[in-house]
């Protein structure tokens with residue numbers, strides 16, 4: 001019997017080498033993931049070490065039998081893939097357990113939808129600062145990780161001088177509801193003269209939805225149909241200390257719609273433009289939304305529906321990608337109560353799971 005070890009980048013490459021050198025009858029004895037030693041091992045993908053054996057090396061198959069062998073090989077690759085998946089999962093588990101006190105929290109970040117690259121970056125930074133520390137208490141370890149997350153969350157209150165606030169984002173994320181919550185906050189709690197402009201004449205019932213809120217609070221509302229009408233509407237609300245601008249939800253994949261929206265907002269003087277995102281949006285979709293709305297020149301983020309998800313990592317990913325602060329989060333459908341000023345410490349705790 002001949003036994004040989006192969007260290008390769010992926011399983012397919014390994015199978016090809018084994019087939020070429022040991023022939024189609026080779027069997028896999030063991031397969032495991034191996035990392036380079038030292039800190040560098042954290043940054044480069046692990047290699048796969050495959051141990052294969054064969055009774056005796058056979059000559060390459062005759063062309064007539066190639067199809068059958070190909071099929072058999074594919075089946076074996078399929079089985080091997082499954083086997084490797086299981087092995088990798090168990091190796092990862094051992095890896096985490098053997099990798100020191102921070103590894104558990106890193107996995108927790110990833111399980112909470114923090115992008116693996118970002119979690120790695122946090123881990124590397126912690127390793128740099130705390131590699132020499134041994135026997136840290138669990139609570140201390142958690143605090144170190146939490147502080148790293150918190151520092152990346154970039155929460156920031158709205159400046160007091162802000163007068164014009166516009167809300168943009170995908171459909172149904174809670175733009176109008178959040179606007180209504182803030183309108184009540186400014187007019188009832190801060191006693192500021194508040195006005196509303198809506199440019200959402202796109203969806204049937206949108207104006208009525210807003211008018212209902214406005215009527216309850218006695219706030220004047222202007223409906224703007226084209227970008228040209230915007231300056232007049234602003235003029236009519238000239239005595240207002242705060243003006244909230246509602247917009248129609250836009251599909252992030254439709255660049256034309258996003259450009260139209262940008263044209264409506266262009267005449268606004270010194271606006272704060274909030275990109276409203278639902279905390280329950282999938283990580284990949286969130287990335288697309290953040291990119292495609294850039295044309296609108298939003299400068300702040302709001303996360304809604306915090307009550308509808310159990311994982312909050314997308315908030316950290318979004319702050320990193322947009323490089324912008326989160327100003328508010330919303331926690332339910334109740335107007336005006338379910339609104340909070342974003343608190344980095346609180347969000348970091350949610351991301352780490354309590």
Ligand SMILES: Nc1nc2c(ncn2[C@@H]2O[C@H](COP(=O)(O)OP(=O)(O)OP(=O)(O)O)[C@@H](O)[C@H]2O)c(=O)[nH]1
Nearest residue numbers: 171172173174175176177249304305330331332333
């Ligand atoms: N659970 C929960 N629901 C919310 C929250 N904010 C808004 N909603 C609900 O989400 C739904 C959509 O809210 P809207 O405010 O109409 O959303 P929108 O972004 O204005 O929607 P379009 O204008 O159609 O794009 C409503 O049922 C709201 O009550 C929140 O923080 N939590």
Ligand SMILES: [Mg+2]
Nearest residue numbers: 175176200249
């Ligand atoms: Mg709306």
